[in-house]
Amino acid sequence: MGDQDLKKSGLKVTTPRLKILYILEQDKTGHLRAEDIFSKLKEENQDVSLATVYRVLTSFEEVGLIKKHNFSDGHAVFEINHGEHHDHLVCNECGLIEEFVDDTIEKRQEDIAKNKGFKIIDHTMIIYGICRNCQNG
Amino acid sequence: MGDQDLKKSGLKVTTPRLKILYILEQDKTGHLRAEDIFSKLKEENQDVSLATVYRVLTSFEEVGLIKKHNFSDGHAVFEINHGEHHDHLVCNECGLIEEFVDDTIEKRQEDIAKNKGFKIIDHTMIIYGICRNCQNG
DNA sequence: GTCCGTGCAAAGGATTTGCATAATC
DNA sequence: GATTATGCAAATCCTTTGCACGGAC
Numbered sequence: 583m584g585d586q587d588l589k590k591s592g593l594k595v596t597t598p599r600l601k602i603l604y605i606l607e608q609d610k611t612g613h614l615r616a617e618d619i620f621s622k623l624k625e626e627n628q629d630v631s632l633a634t635v636y637r638v639l640t641s642f643e644e645v646g647l648i649k650k651h652n653f654s655d656g657h658a659v660f661e662i663n664h665g666e667h668h669d670h671l672v673c674n675e676c677g678l679i680e681e682f683v684d685d686t687i688e689k690r691q692e693d694i695a696k697n698k699g700f701k702i703i704d705h706t707m708i709i710y711g712i713c714r715n716c717q718n719g
Numbered sequence: 720m721g722d723q724d725l726k727k728s729g730l731k732v733t734t735p736r737l738k739i740l741y742i743l744e745q746d747k748t749g750h751l752r753a754e755d756i757f758s759k760l761k762e763e764n765q766d767v768s769l770a771t772v773y774r775v776l777t778s779f780e781e782v783g784l785i786k787k788h789n790f791s792d793g794h795a796v797f798e799i800n801h802g803e804h805h806d807h808l809v810c811n812e813c814g815l816i817e818e819f820v821d822d823t824i825e826k827r828q829e830d831i832a833k834n835k836g837f838k839i840i841d842h843t844m845i846i847y848g849i850c851r852n853c854q855n856g
Numbered sequence: 857g858t859c860c861g862t863g864c865a866a867a868g869g870a871t872t873t874g875c876a877t878a879a880t881c
Numbered sequence: 882g883a884t885t886a887t888g889c890a891a892a893t894c895c896t897t898t899g900c901a902c903g904g905a906c
Contacts (some may be wrong), residue, residue, distance in 0.1 A: 594905055597859060607858085616896080631863050637894060638861090652791050654843075657895065670839050682831050690824050690847055698817055699851030700808050706791075707844040709828055714836030722884060731880055753871080768888050773871060793896085794870065835884090 590643040597632045602638050604650060606662050613651070613659040614678045653705060669707040675716035729783040735767045737774050742801050743785060750788070750796040750816050788843060806844040811855035 583610040587603060588595045600676045605622050607612065614622075616635050632667070639660055642648040649663045653672060660680075688705070695702045724740060743751065751759075753770045753772050760767045767851070776797055778810050779785040786800045790809060796816075808817040824844070832839045 594860065596905070598862075599799055600807075629863090633864080633897080634862055640897095641861095652762075652789055652793070654789050656789070671832065671835055673837070674840055680835055680837075682835070685829060686826055687824050687827050691844075694819050694821060695846055695848055696810065698808055698819070698848075699854075700810070700817075700846065700848040701854055702846055702848040703811055705846040706843070707828075707842070708835065709832055709839055709842040711837040711839040711841075712831055717838055731885065733880070735887075766888090770872075770889080771887055777872095778886095 584623050587647065596636050597631070598643075599628075599638050601628050601630065602635065603647070606642075606660065609661075611679060612681070614661070615644070615659055616630045617657075617678075619659055619660075619701060635670055651708075652709065653708065669709075671709045671711065671713075673713035674710050675712055675719075678713050678716075680713075684690060720831055724784065730778060730782060734765075735771050736775050736779075738763075738765050738767065739772065740779070740784070743797065745780075746798075748816060749798045751798070751817070752794050752796055754794075756797075788845075789808050790845065791847065806846075807847065808846045808850075810850035810853055812849055812856075815850050815852070817850075823854075 585595055585600070588599055593599060602619055602622060605619055616632065618640060619639075620630070620632045620635050623635070637649065639650070643650050643660070648660050650662070651659050651670065653659060664685065668681040668683045669687075671682060672678070675702055692702065693706055722732055730736060738760060741755055742756055753769065753776060756776075757767070757769045757853055759773050760772070776785065776787070780787050782832050783800055785797050788798070789795060789819070790825065803820065805818045805820045806824075808819060809815070820830070828842055829839065
């Protein structure tokens with residue numbers, strides 16, 4: 583499985599790449615930092631250096647296997663690219679990340695870009711707030 | 720003028736703060752990095768350390784005098800907070816930044832947050848693309 | 857065997873911090 | 882005069898890079 587994904591992407595199949603791809607696929611939060619991946623590898627006694635984690639993430643992003651997002655606390659998070667674009671809600675208290683898609687917003691964005699003469703490459707939208715749980719806490 | 724803004728915000732009036740506020744107010748792009756401000760101060764022979772620039776920007780942000788935005792190339796930019804929220808279009812070629820406001824999008828965001836049980840604190844939306852100029856270049 | 861991927865340690869950029877001094881209120 | 886801001890240099894966080902070695906194809 584991971585094997586196929588890597589080959590299809592034109593990347594050589596190596597242990598670090600397989601392991602990291604697997605971690606990204608299994609992740610429930612869907613949004614891991616390089617450090618998080620590094621820790622998970624360590625937990626499994628996988629000897630992969632942090633430098634390699636970054637290099638693997640970079641090449642995964644280049645071939646479109648994953649997506650990178652920059653949140654306001656200065657670090658990047660990565661998630662498997664399932665093809666369908668989506669945006670994010672981030673809880674400022676607990677860090678919970680929820681995803682959403684909204685066609686109305688997507689369409690408006692295209693109109694806006696067109697008006698300004700921009701050719702869209704990508705876009706990110708992040709709503710920062712307090713999630714239900716933290717409000718009740 | 721700057722004097723008043725600072726006093727109203729409960730910040731002590733100091734030369735670095737006045738100078739930095741002035742630079743932010745005068746800036747045409749509306750989006751400066753800490754380094755940019757530091758350079759501008761140097762050009763004017765103002766002896767303000769980079770550390771102070773960061774500290775001043777942080778306190779300005781805390782009192783709501785300015786807004787901070789995190790773009791995808793890893794550094795933050797700052798702009799005067801004129802009260803009205805707006806979002807950004809960024810050119811990946813030349814770095815041009817354009818602003819826009821769209822009520823439809825704003826409203827949809829509120830609905831989405833409400834559905835998910837989030838209390839919105841803030842949000843950012845950035846469209847990355849190629850501007851008209853760079854497309855023709 | 858060739859080429860690409862990896863580990864290690866060192867470098868890099870952006871931002872923060874500790875401490876002594878200097879300025880504001 | 883008490884409190885807060887500043888300068889300087891060192892520290893920190895996240896990420897990248899140079900180089901020699903090891904593994905994939």
